[in-house]
Amino acid sequence: MRYQNATAYRFLAPYLLIFSIFWLWPIISSFLISFQATRTVPWRFAPTFNWGRLIGDPAFFNALKNTLLILVIQVPVMITLAIVMAVLLNSPLLKARGLFRFAFFAPVVVGEVAYSAVFRLMFNLDYGIINKLLNSVGLPRIDWFSNVTPAMAVIMIAVTWRWAGYNAIILLAGLQSIPQDVYEAATLDRVSKLKQFFYITLPLLKPIIVFCAVLSIIGTMQLFTEPFLITERGGPGGGTETLGLLLYRQGFRSLNFGYASAIAYTMAGLAIAISLVQLWLTREPK
Amino acid sequence: MAAVTLKNVVKRFGVFEIVHGADIDVEDGEFVVFVGPSGCGKSTLLRMIAGLEDISGGEIAIGGKVVNDVEPADRGIAMVFQSYALYPHMSVEQNLSFGLRMNGNPKADTERRVKRAAEILRIAELMKRRPRQLSGGQRQRVAIGRAIVREPQVFLFDEPLSNLDAELRVQMRVEISRLHKELGVTMIYVTHDQTEAMTLADRIVVLNAGNIEQIGAPLDLYDDPANRFVAGFVGSPKMNFLAAQVVGNDGSATVVELANHGGARLRKSLSGAPPAVGAEVVLGVRPEHFFEAGEGDCDIAVKADVAEHLGSVSYIYANAGPEELIIEREASRQRATGDHMVVSIKAGRSLLFDKSGARIR
Ligand SMILES: Nc1ncnc2c1ncn2[C@@H]1O[C@H](COP(=O)(O)OP(=O)(O)OP(=O)(O)O)[C@@H](O)[C@H]1O
Ligand SMILES: [Mg+2]
Numbered sequence: 224m225r226y227q228n229a230t231a232y233r234f235l236a237p238y239l240l241i242f243s244i245f246w247l248w249p250i251i252s253s254f255l256i257s258f259q260a261t262r263t264v265p266w267r268f269a270p271t272f273n274w275g276r277l278i279g280d281p282a283f284f285n286a287l288k289n290t291l292l293i294l295v296i297q298v299p300v301m302i303t304l305a306i307v308m309a310v311l312l313n314s315p316l317l318k319a320r321g322l323f324r325f326a327f328f329a330p331v332v333v334g335e336v337a338y339s340a341v342f343r344l345m346f347n348l349d350y351g352i353i354n355k356l357l358n359s360v361g362l363p364r365i366d367w368f369s370n371v372t373p374a375m376a377v378i379m380i381a382v383t384w385r386w387a388g389y390n391a392i393i394l395l396a397g398l399q400s401i402p403q404d405v406y407e408a409a410t411l412d413r414v415s416k417l418k419q420f421f422y423i424t425l426p427l428l429k430p431i432i433v434f435c436a437v438l439s440i441i442g443t444m445q446l447f448t449e450p451f452l453i454t455e456r457g458g459p460g461g462g463t464e465t466l467g468l469l470l471y472r473q474g475f476r477s478l479n480f481g482y483a484s485a486i487a488y489t490m491a492g493l494a495i496a497i498s499l500v501q502l503w504l505t506r507e508p509k
Numbered sequence: 510m511a512a513v514t515l516k517n518v519v520k521r522f523g524v525f526e527i528v529h530g531a532d533i534d535v536e537d538g539e540f541v542v543f544v545g546p547s548g549c550g551k552s553t554l555l556r557m558i559a560g561l562e563d564i565s566g567g568e569i570a571i572g573g574k575v576v577n578d579v580e581p582a583d584r585g586i587a588m589v590f591q592s593y594a595l596y597p598h599m600s601v602e603q604n605l606s607f608g609l610r611m612n613g614n615p616k617a618d619t620e621r622r623v624k625r626a627a628e629i630l631r632i633a634e635l636m637k638r639r640p641r642q643l644s645g646g647q648r649q650r651v652a653i654g655r656a657i658v659r660e661p662q663v664f665l666f667d668e669p670l671s672n673l674d675a676e677l678r679v680q681m682r683v684e685i686s687r688l689h690k691e692l693g694v695t696m697i698y699v700t701h702d703q704t705e706a707m708t709l710a711d712r713i714v715v716l717n718a719g720n721i722e723q724i725g726a727p728l729d730l731y732d733d734p735a736n737r738f739v740a741g742f743v744g745s746p747k748m749n750f751l752a753a754q755v756v757g758n759d760g761s762a763t764v765v766e767l768a769n770h771g772g773a774r775l776r777k778s779l780s781g782a783p784p785a786v787g788a789e790v791v792l793g794v795r796p797e798h799f800f801e802a803g804e805g806d807c808d809i810a811v812k813a814d815v816a817e818h819l820g821s822v823s824y825i826y827a828n829a830g831p832e833e834l835i836i837e838r839e840a841s842r843q844r845a846t847g848d849h850m851v852v853s854i855k856a857g858r859s860l861l862f863d864k865s866g867a868r869i870r
Contacts, residue, residue, distance in 0.1 A: 404594035407561050412608025412659070413582030422611070426598040 257484035266481070273485040283486065285461055286469040289375070293446060293465070294497075297379040298439045302432060304383065305390035310420070312391065313398045324395075327388030339452035342381045343368075371462030374454045378463055381449050386442065390435045397431035398424070433505045437498045444494040447471065466490045511572030511585060511662035511695055512537045513558060519566030520553050520719075527553050529719045530567065535697060540689050543699045544706040544742070545716035551699040554716070555665050558697065559588050572662055584663075587656035591668040593648045595640040601651050602636040605658050626654040629691065630684075646677045653688070666698040670705065682708060703743055707731070715739050737866035740793050746824060746835045750862075751792045758783040765790060765861070767809065769830035775807040777856040781870045784863060791862040796824065796837040798858040805853030811836070813848045825850070 232239075260269040277283050312323055330338065345351050346367040354364040367373045401424065409419050425432075447467035450457045456472075457464030466486060474483030513535040520528040528550045535541045543551045556562040558569055560581030568575055576584050596604050605626055609619040627633040630650040640648055649669060656664055666685070670678045686709055689696050700706055706713050707727045715722040715730065715738070723735040727743075734740035740748050753765040753775075762778040775792065784790060802808050811827035811834060825836045827850070836852055861869040 402592065402594065404590045404592055405596060408588070408590065408594040408596075408655070409607075410561070411559065411581050411586070411588055412611065412655075413580075414608065414611045418611055422607070423596060423598075 253480075253484040253487060256480050257482075257488055259481045261481035262479060273481045276482060277485050277489065282461070282464070282469060283466075283489075286457075286464045286466045287489075289450075289457075289463060290444060290446060290465045290467075292375065293379055293382070294440060294443045297382055298436060298443060300379070301383040301387045301439060302390060302436055304387045305394055305435065306425075306428070306432065308387060308391035309394035309398055310424070312395050324392065327391050329388070330385045331389045335448045336452065338385065339381075339448060342377065342384075342449075342453050346377050368454060369459055371459060374459060374463050378446075378449045378454060381453055382443065382446065386439065390439065393435055394428065394431055397428050401427050429505060433502065436501055440497050440501065441494045444490050444497075512539075512570075513663055513695060513697065514570040515554075515558075515567065516570075517567040518554070518557065518564060518569060520550065520557060520562065521565040526565075527719050528557075531721055533714055533721070533724065535695060538693050538695055540686075540696045540698065540709060540711045541714060542706040542710035542712075543697065543714045543716055544703055545701065545722075546742075547701055548718075549716045550719045551701070551716055552667050555588075555667050555697060555699050558584075558663075559586055559665050560584055561588075585661055586663045586665055587659040587661035588665040588667065589649075589652045589656050589669045591671055593640070593652040593672075595648060595651055595655070597640050600637050600639060601632060601643070601654075604640070604651055605654050608655070608659060622658045622660065626657040629657060629688065630654045645673050646681060649673065649681060650684075653685075657688075657692070662694060664692075664694060664696040666696065668700055669698075671700070671702070678705075685709065704745060707743070713743075715742060717742075734860070734868065736868055737791060737793065737862045740860060740862070740868075744795055746796050746837070748793045748795050748860075749832075749834045751794065751832060751834075753790050753792045753861075755784050755786050755788045755790055757786060763861075765792060767792065767807070769832050770809040773807050773809050775854060775856055775859070777859065777861060779861070779870060784861075784869055789864050790869065791864070791866075792854075793860040793862060794854055794858070796835045798855065799834075799836045799838075799852040800855060800858075802851035802853055805855040805858075807854045807856075808851050809854065810849065810851050813846060813850060815846060816848075 256266075257273050258268060258270045259266045260272040308327060311317065312320065312327070317323065346353050348354060348364065348366050348368070351367075353367070357364060365373050367377050405423060406419055409423055414422065445467050446465045450463045450465050450468050451471070454463040457468045466489070470483050470486045470490070473479045473486060513533075515531050515533040518528060518531045518533075519526065531554060533541070543554060545551055553562060557564050558571070560576065560579065564577050569577060571584055571586065596607060599607060602623060605623045606619050609622065624633075627636060630653060632647065632650050632654060635643060635647060635651070640651065643651065649672075652669070669685070670681050673681060682705060685696075685698075689709075698705075698709060710727055712724060712726055713730055714724045717738050722742075723730060723739045725733075730739055730743045734743060737750065741750070751770070752768045754768060755763055756766045756774065757764040761780070761783075762776050763783040764774055764776050767773045767775070809829065811829050813825045814828050814833075815826040817824040817826075821839070823838045825838060827834045827836055836850075863869055
């Protein structure tokens with residue numbers, strides 16, 4: 224038995240080695256770095272240097288506020304939208320199902336830079352299609368990228384566009400695993416389609432909805448591409464700066480690795496905490 | 510309380526016609542079983558009665574009212590599914606009361622109905638459990654309970670016992686029978702198991718490939734099947750079919766020669782017109798209707814291939830040329846593979862079919 228285990232570990236050794244060097248070590252190392260002052264040569268151990276700065280840094284709280292704001296609005300809207308899309312995809316009335324499934328999934332496959340460029344174009348003040356549409360129905364144009372609220376809205380719309388279909392496909396798999404005869408039984412019980420949705424579909428889909436929500440929370444906590452590319456590095460004036468962007472600025476621009484590590488750990492900690500709360504709130508009653 | 514009438518009911522899926530004009534009269538309070546091999550359209554027929562499938566042609570009436578265009582919930586029926594179709598996220602109690610609660614039924618009445626169903630099915634102690642915490646038999650009871658709670662005029666069962674083990678199946682069969690007596694309502698029950706059909710039914714509807722082969726009381730189907738399909742389907746083990754040829758007719762009797770049994774001849778009196786001399790026919794003999802040598806009207810010699818001893822009876826699988834015969838014997842425990850034996854057929858205990866399978870009476 225023990226011999227067999229040893230053999231197994233010998234086979235696993237190459238993987239474990241690579242895993243330790245490229246995965247485990249960076250995690251530990253960055254944690255240690257967050258306790259060091261990294262703007263001096265040599266680095267020195269100063270436990271409160273970065274963490275102390277974090278607690279009093281308005282830039283950090285601005286980024287935290289923006290990230291949480293996006294999270295609180297975008298994730299529920301996107302999940303709701305994804306559920307609706309999944310239900311429509313699952314409808315027997317739908318023709319060309321494969322095409323829709325592909326179309327919903329496609330945004331994930333599109334390159335981030337290309338998609339960001341398209342969104343910048345669409346929301347362009349003078350010749351973007353969104354403002355043209357607003358104009359055509361008699362509404363005033365909006366200067367999307369010069370004001371904080373519209374800029375935030377663009378980010379949320381973009382992220383939602385990109386990931387709603389992806390979540391819808393996951394939810395669709397969940398929908399398809401609900402046996403048809405449960406609905407037939409409900410039909411015989413004179414339960415309307417709408418009530419079937421709220422009393423049967425949603426409760427049975429709950430574990431998958433929670434799964435999607437946790438994935439989205441983790442993703443949004445790390446939000447980077449959209450504020451970096453679409454609103455041009457968190458513009459206007461840091462109005463859309465997220466924790467991911469702040470991390471990037473500190474780590475790659477200012478080469479302040481200690482502070483960047485502290486931010487990274489804060490992001491991860493928050494994502495875990497929020498996900499745990501979410502899991503706890505939606506746990507199975509027993 | 511309601512009778513169920515099917516008039517020339519047809520079902521098509523696209524271009525495929527699955528049910529070819531079914532006429533069935535189920536009387537009020539009757540227990541009717543639809544039986545037939547897999548894919549013959551039993552479930553489809555039941556689902557049309559329930560309103561879960563559209564009716565492509567013909568008419569279905571429940572309690573004298575044509576229900577072709579009536580919503581499933583308004584037909585006064587309740588259905589028990591093969592897969593139980595319980596709501597997985599609800600407790601047993603919630604499963605039973607869900608339909609009533611959703612329709613604003615008074616709380617006290619809902620409670621009364623749920624309590625009664627729980628008592629009838631003896632599931633009162635399971636009320637707080639979820640379906641996945643129940644055994645197959647308990648789930649089946651809950652599924653039946655959900656039907657009872659609706660207080661329907663007609664119960665529909667689609668192979669409700671097929672997911673249960675043999676012992677539980679027998680037990681639930683008795684329970685369903687008891688339920689029918691207690692509630693006194695019309696029940697339509699689908700199964701491919703002829704034993705279930707024989708034991709439960711007031712009347713059996715035998716289906717084959719979308720056609721009704723025969724409708725009748727269980728023992729009538731056993732004693733007097735209309736054709737070879739029904740004869741082969743009803744009874745276990747299956748009826749034996751022996752190739753034969755008509756060699757002569759005298760008066761009201763015909764003489765057939767068994768092709769695979771060395772020219773053994775059987776004289777069988779008929780009430781109808783006898784078949785032409787030379788016609789190929791089939792003689793049907795049930796396993797339990799082989800007698801000891803000399804006791805019947807025609808002796809045949811066979812060689813035992815395999816002998817199964819069940820205790821009370823033994824089944825001997827015997828070969829005679831291309832025909833495999835199953836012979837039931839009460840006291841043949843000592844019979845072994847390779848034994849030669851002579852059995853006897855009685856004219857009155859055999860049935861004659863023409864080549865197309867129709868009965869020659
Ligand atoms: N939705 C459908 N579309 C096309 N064909 C169908 C559909 N449902 C059933 N059929 C066909 O109709 C025939 C009868 O099906 P049905 O389910 O009524 O059989 P059954 O007698 O209940 O068989 P089983 O004992 O296996 O349940 C089958 O040949 C089946 O393939
Ligand atoms: Mg079926």
